[in-house]
Every structure is written in C-alpha cells, then in structure tokens.
Amino acid sequence: MRLGTIQQADGSRAVIVGVSETEAAVVEGFADLGDLIEHPDGLALASKAKAQSGRISLDGVHWLPPLRRPGKILGVALNNSANPDRIMQGPSTPAMFVKPSSSLVGHGQPIRVKERYGRVHPEPELTVVIGTGGAELTIDEAPGHVFGYTIMNDLTSPTMRGDDTFHYRAIHPDPDDPNGIRYVDSWVSYPARYKGADTFGPLGPWVVTTDEVPDPHALRIQCRHDGRVVTDDNTGNLRFSVAEVVSFTSQYLTLEPGDVIAMGTALRASAKGGAVQNVDLVRLGGTVEVEIEGIGVLSNPVEHH
Amino acid sequence: MRLGTIQQADGSRAVIVGVSETEAAVVEGFADLGDLIEHPDGLALASKAKAQSGRISLDGVHWLPPLRRPGKILGVALNNSANPDRIMQGPSTPAMFVKPSSSLVGHGQPIRVKERYGRVHPEPELTVVIGTGGAELTIDEAPGHVFGYTIMNDLTSPTMRGDDTFHYRAIHPDPDDPNGIRYVDSWVSYPARYKGADTFGPLGPWVVTTDEVPDPHALRIQCRHDGRVVTDDNTGNLRFSVAEVVSFTSQYLTLEPGDVIAMGTALRASAKGGAVQNVDLVRLGGTVEVEIEGIGVLSNPVEHH
Numbered sequence: 001m002r003l004g005t006i007q008q009a010d011g012s013r014a015v016i017v018g019v020s021e022t023e024a025a026v027v028e029g030f031a032d033l034g035d036l037i038e039h040p041d042g043l044a045l046a047s048k049a050k051a052q053s054g055r056i057s058l059d060g061v062h063w064l065p066p067l068r069r070p071g072k073i074l075g076v077a078l079n080n081s082a083n084p085d086r087i088m089q090g091p092s093t094p095a096m097f098v099k100p101s102s103s104l105v106g107h108g109q110p111i112r113v114k115e116r117y118g119r120v121h122p123e124p125e126l127t128v129v130i131g132t133g134g135a136e137l138t139i140d141e142a143p144g145h146v147f148g149y150t151i152m153n154d155l156t157s158p159t160m161r162g163d164d165t166f167h168y169r170a171i172h173p174d175p176d177d178p179n180g181i182r183y184v185d186s187w188v189s190y191p192a193r194y195k196g197a198d199t200f201g202p203l204g205p206w207v208v209t210t211d212e213v214p215d216p217h218a219l220r221i222q223c224r225h226d227g228r229v230v231t232d233d234n235t236g237n238l239r240f241s242v243a244e245v246v247s248f249t250s251q252y253l254t255l256e257p258g259d260v261i262a263m264g265t266a267l268r269a270s271a272k273g274g275a276v277q278n279v280d281l282v283r284l285g286g287t288v289e290v291e292i293e294g295i296g297v298l299s300n301p302v303e304h305h
Numbered sequence: 306m307r308l309g310t311i312q313q314a315d316g317s318r319a320v321i322v323g324v325s326e327t328e329a330a331v332v333e334g335f336a337d338l339g340d341l342i343e344h345p346d347g348l349a350l351a352s353k354a355k356a357q358s359g360r361i362s363l364d365g366v367h368w369l370p371p372l373r374r375p376g377k378i379l380g381v382a383l384n385n386s387a388n389p390d391r392i393m394q395g396p397s398t399p400a401m402f403v404k405p406s407s408s409l410v411g412h413g414q415p416i417r418v419k420e421r422y423g424r425v426h427p428e429p430e431l432t433v434v435i436g437t438g439g440a441e442l443t444i445d446e447a448p449g450h451v452f453g454y455t456i457m458n459d460l461t462s463p464t465m466r467g468d469d470t471f472h473y474r475a476i477h478p479d480p481d482d483p484n485g486i487r488y489v490d491s492w493v494s495y496p497a498r499y500k501g502a503d504t505f506g507p508l509g510p511w512v513v514t515t516d517e518v519p520d521p522h523a524l525r526i527q528c529r530h531d532g533r534v535v536t537d538d539n540t541g542n543l544r545f546s547v548a549e550v551v552s553f554t555s556q557y558l559t560l561e562p563g564d565v566i567a568m569g570t571a572l573r574a575s576a577k578g579g580a581v582q583n584v585d586l587v588r589l590g591g592t593v594e595v596e597i598e599g600i601g602v603l604s605n606p607v608e609h610h
Contacts, residue, residue: 069376072405077495078471086488089472096469096497098403100377102559116556119478135503158477160557164401165492166383167394171582172463173424181580183391187470187492190382192401197557198440251421252465252502254407275486277476 002296003046003148004206005033005106007062015056016046017206023055033066033207034258037131037147043209063106065203066150067129071256073099074249075125075154075195079264081239094240094248097191099154099201099262107205110303111155111281111288112198118159119280120200123265124223124290126216126235127152128242129207130259135250142246145255148209149216151298152262153202153223153290158277160194202288202300203260213294216242220293225279226286231265235292238263307601308351308453309511310338310411312367320361321351322511328360338371338512339563342436342452348514368411370508371455372434376561378404379554380430380459380500384569386544399545399553402496404459404506404567412510415608416460416586416593417503423464424585425505428570429528429595431521431540432457433547434512435564440555447551450560453514454521456603457567458507458528458595463582465499507593507605508565518599521547525598530584531591536570540597543568 002017006024014030027036027049036042077095078087105111113120131147166188174180213219216235223231240248245261265276281288281302289299307322311329319335332341332354341347382400383392410416418425436452471493479485518524521540528536545553550566570581586593586607594604 071374071407072501074405074497077493078473086474086476087471088474090470091468093468095471095495097495098405098497098501100379100403100558102376102561114556158475161493162491163396163398164382165395166392166400167492168383168392170463171391171580173580173583173585179583181582186467187472188382188466188494189492190400190402191495192379192403193557196377196403198559251419252498253405254503256407275476275478277486278478278484280478 001043001046001209001212002206003033003036003209004066004204005064005068007064012064012068016050017058019050019055022058024058024061025049025055032068034068034070037129038257063108063205065104065106066207067203067258067260068104069101070258070260072253073101073201073260073262075099075262076240076245076264079239081237094245096249097195100196103196103198103201104203105199105201105300106203107298107300109300110199111202111300112303112305113282114305115282117157117197117282120155120157120282121276121279122223122225122281122288122290123154123156123276124221124231125152125154125262125265126219126221126292127203127263128246128261130255130257133254133256135254137247137250139243139247142243142250143210145246146210146242148207149213149295150204150207151290151292151295153288153298153300154195154262154265155200155202157194157197161189164193165189202298204298205296208295219295222291223276224289224291225284230276230279306348306351306514306517307511308338308341308514309371309509310369310373312369317369317373321355322363324355324360327363329363329366330354330360337373339373339375342434343562368413368510370409370411371512372508372563372565373409374406375563375565377558378406378506378565378567380404380567381545381550381569384544386542399550401554402500405501408501408503408506410504410507410605412507412603412605414507414605415504416507416605417608417610418587419610420587422462422502422587425460425462425587426581426584427528427530427586427593427595428459428461428581429526429536430457430459430567430570431524431526431597432508432568433551433566435560435562438559438561440559442552442555444548444552447548447555450551451515451547453512454518454600455509455512456595456597456600458593458603458605459500459567459570460505460507462499462502466494469498470494507603509603510601513600524600527596528581529594529596530589535581535584
C-alpha cells in the first residue's frame with residue numbers, strides 16, 4: 001500500500017496511491033498520514049477508500065510531506081560501509097541527530113536556499129516510518145514496529161556544519177575530588193541549522209508499507225541532479241540495518257507512531273564521477289531527484305531566495 | 306499570566322495558575338497550552354477562566370510539560386559569558402541542537418536514568434516559548450514573537466556525547482576540479498541520544514507570559530541537587546540575548562507558535578564548590594530543582610531504571 005498526504009483547497013488529506021497508474025483516493029477523516037497511522041483501523045479504512053472513494057488525478061497534485069509534524073525526525077550519521085577508512089574515531093553504534101518538522105517539504109515542492117547557507121548538498125536516504133511505538137525493543141521485535149518506508153533528501157550544509165563546530169575545553173568532574181573539575185580538550189558540533197534549515201527535509205512522495213518491501217537492504221538508490229547521476233548505490237551498503245537502528249534507538253528514545261528515521265546516506269559516487277558534496281545547490285540550482293527501487297522518486301526544484 | 310498543562314483522569318487540560326496562592330483554573334477547550342497559544346483568543350479565554358471557572362487545587366496536581374509536542378525544541382549551546390577562554394574555536398553566532406518532544410516531562414515527574422547512559426548531569430536554562438511564528442525576524446521584531454518564559458532542565462550525558470563524536474575525514478569538493486573531492490580532517494558530534502533520551506527534558510512547571518517578565522536578562526537562576534546549591538547564576542550572563550537568538554534562528558528555521566528555545570546553561574558554580582558536571586544523576590539519584598526568579602521552581606526526582 002502506498003499512502004501519502006496532499007494539500008487540497010480546503011485542507012490536507014491522507015491519500016492512498018495506486019488506485020490506478022495515475023490516480024489516488026482520499027482516505028476520509030485523516031488530515032495527514034500521521035493521523036491514519038495512529039488510528040487502529042487506519043489501514044483498513046485506506047483499503048476501503050481504494051475500493052470505494054472518488055478518484056483524484058495525481059497530475060498536478062500538491063504533495064505534502066507524508067508526515068507533516070512527526071513527534072521526531074531522526075537521521076543516522078555516517079551510516080555506510082563504503083568508506084570505513086574515513087572514520088578515525090567513532091562509535092560502534094548508530095549516532096543520530098534530530099531534524100525539526102519545520103524543515104520538511106513534500107515531493108515537487110521547492111528547496112529554498114539562501115546565500116547565507118554557504119554550500120548545501122543533497123543526501124539520498126532510505127527512511128523508516130514507525131507504526132507501533134515502543135521502547136527497549138530487541139532486534140527481533142524492531143521490524144514489527146516499522147509501518148513503512150519512504151525517501152528523504154537529507155539536505156546538509158557543510159558550511160554551517162563547520163561554523164557550528166566548537167573546539168573547547170569541556171568541564172568534566174575530577175575523579176579525585178567530588179567537587180572538583182578538570183578541563184578536557186573536546187570537539188562538538190551542533191546540527192540545528194546545518195541539518196534543520198527550512199526545506200532541508202524533502203520527504204516522500206509517499207510511504208510504502210512494509211509488506212511491499214520484502215528486503216529494505218536490497219534496494220538500488222540513486223541521486224540525480226538535473227538528470228545527471230550523482231549517486232548510484234544500494235541500501236545493502238548501510239552499515240547498521242533498519243532493525244539494528246530501530247532497536248538501538250528505542251533503548252534511549254521511546255519511539256512513537258509516525259516517527260521518522262532517515263537511515264543515512266548511500267555514499268558511493270557514480271561511475272561518471274562526482275559526489276553529492278560536488279552538488280552545491282546554492283550555486284547550481286536545478287532539480288534534485290532521489291529514487292529508491294520499489295519506493296518511488298522524490299523530486300524537488302531548487303529556488304534561490 | 307501563568308499557564309500550564311495538567312493531566313486529569315479523562316485527559317490533559319490547559320490551566321491558568323495563580324487564581325489563588327494554591328489554586329488553578331482549567332481553560333476549557335484546550336488539551337494543551339500549545340493549542341491555547343495557537344488559538345487567536347487563547348489569552349482572553351484564559352483570563353475569563355481565571356474569573357469564572359471552577360478552581361482546582363495545585364496540591365498533588367499531575368503536571369505535564371506545558372507544551373507536550375512542540376513543533377521544535379531548540380537548545381542553544383555554550384551560551385554563557387562566564388568562561389569565554391574555554392572556547393578555542395567556535396562560531397560568533399548562536400549554535401543550536403534539537404531535542405525531540407519524547408524527551409519532555411512535566412514538573413514533579415521522574416527523570417528516569419539507566420546505567421547505560423553513563424554520566425548524566427542537569428543544566429538549568431531560561432526557556433523561551435514562541436507565540437507568533439515568523440521567519441527573517443529582526444532583533445527589534447523578535448521580542449514581539451515571544452509568548453512567555455519557562456524553565457528547562459536540559460539534561461545532558463557527557464558519556465554519550467563522547468561516544469557519539471566522530472573524528473573523520475569529511476568529503477569536500479575539490480576547488481580545482483568540479484567533479485573532484487578532497488578529504489578534510491573533521492570532528493562532528495551528534496546530540497540525539499546525549500540531549501534527547503527519554504525524560505532528558507523536564508519543562509515547566511508553567512509558562513509566564515512576557516508582560517510579567519520585564520527583563521529576561523536580570524533573573525537569578527539556581528540549580529539545586531537534594532537541596533544543595535550547585536549553580537547560582539543570573540540570566541544576565543547569557544552571551545546571546547533572547548532577541549538575538551530568536552532573530553538569528555528565524556533566519557534559518559521558521560518559528561512556529563509553541564516552539565521552545567532553551568537559552569543555554571548558566572554556568573558559574575556556586576560559592577560552595579561543585580559544578581553541574583559533578584552532579585551525576587545516574588550515580589547520585591536524588592531530586593534536582595531549577596529555580597528562576599519570577600518564573601518558578603522546576604523539581605524532578607531521579608529514578609533508576
């Protein structure tokens with residue numbers, strides 16, 4: 001089942017896609033796929049809508065992010081196995097950041113960049129949507145909590161990342177004195193701007209339920225800029241699997257229905273050369289597409305503001 | 306006006322506090338202060354509730370975070386002027402991270418720590434709640450977009466911060482070759498766990514509207530652990546002001562009604578010695594209080610899980 005959220009003249013609606021090649025049907029009563037996921041009969045009502053509702057053409061439809069305001073949007077950092085020699089020091093578990101919901105935009109909607117952002121590049125990512133919430137999930141339990149998969153273009157500004165990095169003396173307790181402190185030379189970086197600026201989270205076009213994605217780790221994933229292939233990789237190259245990431249996250253952050261987890265960037269550059277880091281959208285503009293086999297194509301034009 | 310959110314047997318309610326010394330009144334029609342902030346007549350309805358509604362005793366009331374699910378919760382990093390020599394390299398503008406709404410807990414509710422978190426310490430912070438949303442706000446415009454002030458205990462695990470820090474070779478574009486890349490020795494750290502674990506965001510008890518806080522930069526702020534003063538500082542020691550932070554943020558992230566911005570930690574240790582970093586709640590347990598002059602006292606017991 002393919003489910004999304006669209007904007008209509010009088011408000012937003014959850015829709016089921018694939019009623020025909022070019023049509024969807026509104027699932028009445030839900031302003032958002034997030035509401036449908038939280039409803040105990042959401043999937044049954046979507047099936048019914050597919051059979052019974054009036055159809056709407058996908059042509060020219062205004063897509064919203066399938067989840068407009070998830071409880072949390074997590075991104076897994078550096079989660080690829082293509083280039084392990086790049087990491088000189090790092091955790092042996094998934095490291096994550098949070099993107100704000102104000103950064104989300106739907107399929108077809110503009111990525112709005114500003115000169116002050118410095119460089120901004122795309123990052124094509126398989127993205128998990130949580131169905132049933134939970135905490136302390138085992139790796140075996142984790143897949144049962146996934147509602148489906150979608151695509152995120154996890155836009156990133158390396159310029160703002162550099163700007164918001166500190167080299168400083170962190171205060172740590174002195175092990176020899178319960179009231180004493182010592183300084184430890186440390187680096188920290190803060191992702192709110194460089195991962196969370198407005199429109200830095202294109203998401204969609206829709207969510208494909210897990211029954212239609214038998215193996216989320218065998219999907220070709222491409223990133224294209226103005227039709228040119230920038231990344232051609234496979235979700236099999238992710239370092240931590242969906243089950244590992246969902247289970248690990250739930251040991252620390254309780255997962256809630258509709259939570260979004262972007263799994264990290266497929267990294268390998270295309271045979272034609274170039275890397276996502278070469279695609280500076282502030283300088284180049286154009287249109288970015290992310291395609292994942294069996295899920296769809298997420299396409300967004302760049303606007304300069 | 307002091308406004309909060311409480312849990313009642315049949316659901317959550319927005320309340321106005323200060324009907325008397327020990328009583329509040331339910332503002333009917335709002336499950337959450339966030340809903341009230343988004344309503345054009347929210348403040349008028351709260352005033353009316355104060356005059357007319359049945360009173361409820363504050364004794365034993367179950368406080369929820371005043372905002373249960375804000376669009377975003379931002380925290381400003383290293384925003385104090387007490388110790389500038391600690392920073393060897395860093396931005397000249399506010400750097401921020403995002404906390405997930407699943408980390409919030411209300412006044413009086415337990416902070417639940419786990420052995421696997423390593424060390425966890427409190428951080429007492431003046432916290433802004435946005436009233437009217439906006440983008441590209443000037444410093445002069447910014448204060449008009451603040452609804453009020455509350456308190457966050459921005460719990461932090463330096464252990465998980467260290468674990469989720471990478472030293473790696475970042476991929477940057479090669480300035481001499483449009484398809485070429487070069488590696489740049491970099492450090493990044495990811496805050497989802499160390500700032501965002503469950504119950505790492507005690508918030509409240511309530512929000513005080515701006516009319517009752519004539520100068521947010523002249524407020525004594527204390528952090529106490531089991532009654533012992535750990536921090537005794539003043540919001541005058543913040544490096545970036547509320548107006549500067551709100552304006553700067555809005556150049557990158559559109560602000561929405563009910564958004565929360567924790568302004569950063571007051572840093573100075575108390576005369577009695579010790580620093581927040583000495584208060585490892587995983588090892589010590591106990592109760593943490595944050596008091597801000599004119600706002601209130603946020604108190605949370607620690608539970609070990």
